[in-house]
Structure formats: structure tokens, C-alpha cells
Amino acid sequence: MPEKLDIDSLVQEGPFERDEVVRMIDSVVRKVSISGIDNEGAGIVSDIQELGQIIEQMRRDIGRSGVGDIKxxxxxxxxxxxxxxxxxxxxxxxxxxxxxxxxxGFVSESGGAVSDKIDAEVIKIFEACSFQDITGQRISKVVGTLKEIEAKVAVILDALGGAIPASSEGAGDATATDSEADLLNGPQMPGEGVSQSDVDKLLSDFD
Amino acid sequence: MSVDKDMNVLIVDDYKTMLRIIKNLLGQLGFKNVDEATDGTMALELLKGKNYGLIISDWNMEPMTGLELLKTIRGSNDNCKSVPFIMITAESKTENVIAAREAGVNNYIVKPFNAETLKQKMTSVLGEF
Incomplete structure (x- = not known):
């Protein structure tokens, strides 16, 4: 008789890492194969093997979806x-x-009715500048939300095992169009990219 | 009794752009003696060294919020205990206004605001000027 699997104790020990689940499935399949099985048992083994394949396929799909790149x-x-x-x-x-x-400063030196009007308009500009405080606070909230998502994605990736393949698999298939699209990165971050003088120098090197 | 425009005004905001805007608007209203603090702790230090006729503070600051600053001031035994306090903030939920009122705020301005609103609220706190 094959060694009886203690399902209850396994459930109590859980949850398990992905690699542990795969190892358990392999172990069960191996033990059943060695011990010999009847028709009903063969069906169970087949189901378990299929489950293992599903887990592996899911892992590959997640890898291809680039979920790791999110984090x-x-x-x-x-x-x-x-x-x-x-x-x-x-x-x-x-x-x-x-x-x-x-x-x-200029209008206070010159004085007069026109100066007062200009001053009033300048105050409106000052008032409008407070938009920067509001947008800054809103953006800070968005950044906080993104960081929460990042942390949750990290938890999901950990649960699925660390060996999720990166989405860059098959990067060699990139077409010329993809390469051109990759050139569109928008404004560079401070300290990144090159200055106008660097561009001028670079271009002069082509002459 | 008219408002003394030579009074010291303390403005508190962790956003230097806002400090500059408020200071400029106060200047337009005739208040030139304006000190700036970028958080509640710095504000408390300034309050120890000078008498102020008005405090205008943001709410959302770290490490000490405007509400904590207000509670600290109102709970102190110093001269600053009863200095008029106006909160200027983007926090516009009802519960925020209630919490500030219960803590002893004299008036509450929601960002974005304009010079006219600032003048109205200051008038309601200090009197006509």
C-alpha cells in the first residue's frame, strides 16, 4: 500500500510556497507510481499531474505578463x-x-491708476500660483497609492516563488517599430539625459 | 479699535511657494511684519521669542500638523495661548472643519483661496482694517 498522505496536517501547515506545492505534487505522483495504482488512482494521478502543469503554465503566463516589471x-x-x-x-x-x-516693484515706483490695475492683476497671478500646492498634494497621494500597489505586487510575487521569468524573455524578437517606440521616453529626469551643449558637441562630432 | 497693521503675523506652511503667496497677499493688505515657519515645531520656537497678533497655518505638515500646532498653542500657558489662529488648508471635509473649531481655530480657509477671502477671514477675526 502507498504511504497515506496526511492531508489534514498539510492543510494546517499551509500556506505553502509555489516550489513546495510543486515538490509535494511530484512526491505524490512518484509514490503512487512506485506503489502501483488501480483505475481510480490513475485518474487521481492524472489530475494531480495536470494541476502541476497548470501551476507551471500560470507561472510562465505571469512571467510573460511582466508583473515583475510593475514592481x-x-x-x-x-x-x-x-x-x-x-x-x-x-x-x-x-x-x-x-x-x-x-x-x-515697478508699479509701486510709478504709481497712478494704471499701476493699481496692474497690481490687482498681479495679485490674481499670485493667487493662481497656489495651484502648485494643490497639485503637489494630489500627486503625493497618487505616489502613496502607487507605492501601496508596488508592495502588494511584491507580496503576490513572493507567494508565487522568486523564479518568475522576466518579461524581457524573447526580447530579441523586437521589431524595428518597437525599437523606435523605445526611443520615445518623454522628458528626462533631472540629472539624466544630456544638455544642449552635449547635444551640440555630439552633433559636431558627426561633421 | 482699528487693527494694528504693524502687528507680527506668523505664517506656517511646509510649502515655500504657499508661504511666499500668503506673505505677498498679506503685504498687499498692509501687513509687512510677517515671519515664516515651515512646520509646527519651528512655529512654536518663533512663538517663544516674539509676540504675534495672528497665526495663519496650513494643516497638512510633518512632523507636527497644523491641528497639533493649534492644540499645543491653545493648551499652553504662554502668552500665545489666545493668539488668533486661521487655518488655511486643502482639507475641506466637514470633520476637518469641526475638529479645527473644537481645537480653537478662529477661522478656516480652504485652498485654493484668493486675497479677498483672506481679507474677509482676517477681518472676521481681527476686526475691520
Missing amino acids: DKHIPTATDELDAVVGSTEDATGAIMDACEAIQ
């Missing part, structure tokens, strides 16, 4: 981009307010 690439990139949005709008707002203060 490792997409979310970190998105949060960096959003931080850059906050930084660049803050700089732009600062520049607008610099100009406004300069205008206020």
Missing part, C-alpha cells in the same frame, strides 16, 4: 516622474512669482 520598473519610474512634475512646476511657479514681484 521593479513601472511603479518606480512613475513615482520618479511624478516627483519630477512636482519639482518642475515648483520651479516654474517660483519663476512666475519672481516676475510678479518685479512687476510689483
Whole structure:
């Protein structure tokens, strides 16, 4: 008789890592194969083998879907981009307010009815600049949500085992169109990319 | 009794852009003695060293929020205990306004706001100016 599998104790021990589940299935199949089985047992073994194949297929599908990239690439990139949005709008707002203060200085020196009107309009610009505070707070909330998603994806990946294949498998199949699309990355992050003088130098090297 | 526009005003916000906007608007209203703090702790330090006629504070700051700052001020035994306090914040839920009122806020401005709103709220707290 094959060694009886203690299902109850296994259930109490769970949950299991993916590799452990595969190992258990293999173990059951091996033991049943060695001990010999009747028709009913053969059906069970077949079901278990199919289950193992489903798990492996699921693992490959998840790998192809690029779920690992969500944690490792997409979310970190998105949060960096959003931080850059906050930084660049803050700089732009600062520049607008610099100009406004300069205008206020000029009109206070000149005086008169027109100056008062200009001053009133400048105040409206100042008021409008508070958009930067609101958008900054909204973006911070989005960044927080993205980080929560990142953490949850990490938990799912851990549960499925660390050996999920990366989506870059088969990257050699990339077409020329894909390569051109890869060139469209939008504005570079601060410190990345090259300066105009670098571009000029690079182009001059082609001459 | 008219409002003394030479009074010291303390503005508290962790966002320097907002500090600059509020300071400019206060300047337009004639209040030139304006000190800035970028969080609640810094505000408390400034309050120890000078008498202020008005505090205008953001809510959403770290590590000490505007609400915590308000509660600390109202719970203290210092001169600043009863300084008028206006909260300027993007937190516009009813429960926020109630919590601030219960903590002793004198008025509450929701961002984004304009100079006219600021003047109205300051008038309601300080009187006509």
C-alpha cells in the first residue's frame, strides 16, 4: 500500500510556497507510481499531474505578463516622474512669482491708476500660483497609492516563488517599430539625459 | 479699535511657494511684519521669542500638523495661548472643519483661496482694517 498522505496536517501547515506545492505534487505522483495504482488512482494521478502543469503554465503566463516589471520598473519610474512634475512646476511657479514681484516693484515706483490695475492683476497671478500646492498634494497621494500597489505586487510575487521569468524573455524578437517606440521616453529626469551643449558637441562630432 | 497693521503675523506652511503667496497677499493688505515657519515645531520656537497678533497655518505638515500646532498653542500657558489662529488648508471635509473649531481655530480657509477671502477671514477675526 502507498504511504497515506496526511492531508489534514498539510492543510494546517499551509500556506505553502509555489516550489513546495510543486515538490509535494511530484512526491505524490512518484509514490503512487512506485506503489502501483488501480483505475481510480490513475485518474487521481492524472489530475494531480495536470494541476502541476497548470501551476507551471500560470507561472510562465505571469512571467510573460511582466508583473515583475510593475514592481521593479513601472511603479518606480512613475513615482520618479511624478516627483519630477512636482519639482518642475515648483520651479516654474517660483519663476512666475519672481516676475510678479518685479512687476510689483515697478508699479509701486510709478504709481497712478494704471499701476493699481496692474497690481490687482498681479495679485490674481499670485493667487493662481497656489495651484502648485494643490497639485503637489494630489500627486503625493497618487505616489502613496502607487507605492501601496508596488508592495502588494511584491507580496503576490513572493507567494508565487522568486523564479518568475522576466518579461524581457524573447526580447530579441523586437521589431524595428518597437525599437523606435523605445526611443520615445518623454522628458528626462533631472540629472539624466544630456544638455544642449552635449547635444551640440555630439552633433559636431558627426561633421 | 482699528487693527494694528504693524502687528507680527506668523505664517506656517511646509510649502515655500504657499508661504511666499500668503506673505505677498498679506503685504498687499498692509501687513509687512510677517515671519515664516515651515512646520509646527519651528512655529512654536518663533512663538517663544516674539509676540504675534495672528497665526495663519496650513494643516497638512510633518512632523507636527497644523491641528497639533493649534492644540499645543491653545493648551499652553504662554502668552500665545489666545493668539488668533486661521487655518488655511486643502482639507475641506466637514470633520476637518469641526475638529479645527473644537481645537480653537478662529477661522478656516480652504485652498485654493484668493486675497479677498483672506481679507474677509482676517477681518472676521481681527476686526475691520
